[in-house]
Amino acid sequence: MNESLISEYKDTITSRGLTYHYLSLPAVGDKPTLLFVHGFPSTSYDWYHQINYFSERGFGVVAPDMLGYGGTSKPTDASSFLRTAIAQDLLDILDAEKVQKVVAVGHDWGSTVISFLSIKHSDRFLGFAWATVPYDVPAGPFPGIDIILELQTKTYGRPLLGYWKFFEQERAPLIIEKNLESFISVLYSDDPDDWLTLMNQPGEIQAFVESGKTTKRARYLTKDHHSHLLASLRKGGLTSPLNWYQAVLKGVNDHIMDEIPEENRLIRKPAFFAVAKKDHVCIYEYAVPQMEKYAKGGLKMVEFQGGHWVQLEEPETFNRELEGWIRDTLQQSC
Structure with a gap:
């Protein structure tokens, strides 16, 4: 900017x-x-x-x-x-x-x-x-992430929101905060097709992040932007941002x-x-x-x-x- x-x-x-x-x-x-x-x-x-x-x-x-x-x-x-x-x-x-x-x-x-x-x-x-x-x-009322994943698999041939299984866990903020560069590399991966596994399939992003692996960083994510993301999330943590998901999972918007x-x-x-x-x-x-x-x-x-x-x-x-x-x-x- x-x-x-x-x-x-x-x-x-x-x-x-x-x-x-x-x-x-x-x-x-x-x-x-x-x-x-x-x-x-x-x-x-x-x-x-x-x-x-x-x-x-x-x-x-x-x-x-x-x-x-x-x-x-x-x-x-x-x-x-x-x-x-x-x-x-x-x-x-x-x-x-x-x-x-x-x-x-x-x-x-x-x-x-x-x-x-x-x-x-x-x-x-x-x-x-x-x-x-x-x-x-x-x-209407959110039916639960497992039902959503099952419906997506029947409709599209694969689950789409598998990463929600990670985000719903109480310890997800701490895991992400400890492995923040790994997490950001998934969300801003250079290859969009990485999401077919890491985001769509339950368990994949959690295992990837906990291992500390990284994807190739997206070319559009500049060094300054990457640094800003890391600094902002390190300062504020992930508990509050993940509430965008928790609000759905807990029926806040039902x-x-x-x-x-x-x-x-x-x-x-x-x-x-x-x-x-x-x-x-x-x-x-x-x-x-x-x-x-x-x-x-x-x-x-x-x-x-x-x-x-x-x-x-x-x-x-x-x-x-x-x-x-x-x-x-x-x-x-x-």
Whole structure:
């Protein structure tokens, strides 16, 4: 990230008493503001290509360290990770910045948060952009990870979320913290196909990390970015970040859709979706039909040939396509 932007970070306390650390850059003229929402196990730094690109072109930027990461609060209680509450946290940040014309852009768990911004607060946004992880909401109480893995195997011929069996363990944070470089090498592996084993199959990532092995680090993960990741997670630990998973496993989000009619779950604003052909967790075969089912306000879908981290792996294409969608689809609103 451009070092001059570090001084533009600030802190705010949300309506539920949590501190969020975030980057805020004002828009120029009538340009909208982009709200960048990262996922696991990152910080707002994961958006540095987008922050540099869009701010240089006059777009406003709000990029928070999400709950559990960086300079933001790190609750150890999974109940703090209720998705609707986190969505409200982001609105509190936008209110603190007095930002009105906003496009929400999410990746990984950040995508699930903007899904709830779309459901509950669509009127606050010009449009929504999902990167690799599609629009997705709980269909009901979480049935348990073993049942999910069994259903995935029947549907897709293999489990997809095998790594959740590791993340659900009470000792997972300590194991990861002791073998952090090994863990990061898996999540940011140079070969997306490493995930077919290490992430999809139960037991594989735990055995790999506990042994201290490493994959070849992704070429898109620069030395500075890699150092930032390690330093941030070493300082804050993994207990709070893993609560993004624990909140699902413990049923924190089981009933948040109970009072929302099916017709109100549709995406009514324009939608952008960057789908990765080699994301072996958020797979193409699931993601594309999901977006086509719910996106009723217009959908632009762009295919990428790489893995999960499209905004890092192919930033030029991602930025160009996202900017083009904003210009062509949202220009009347902007």
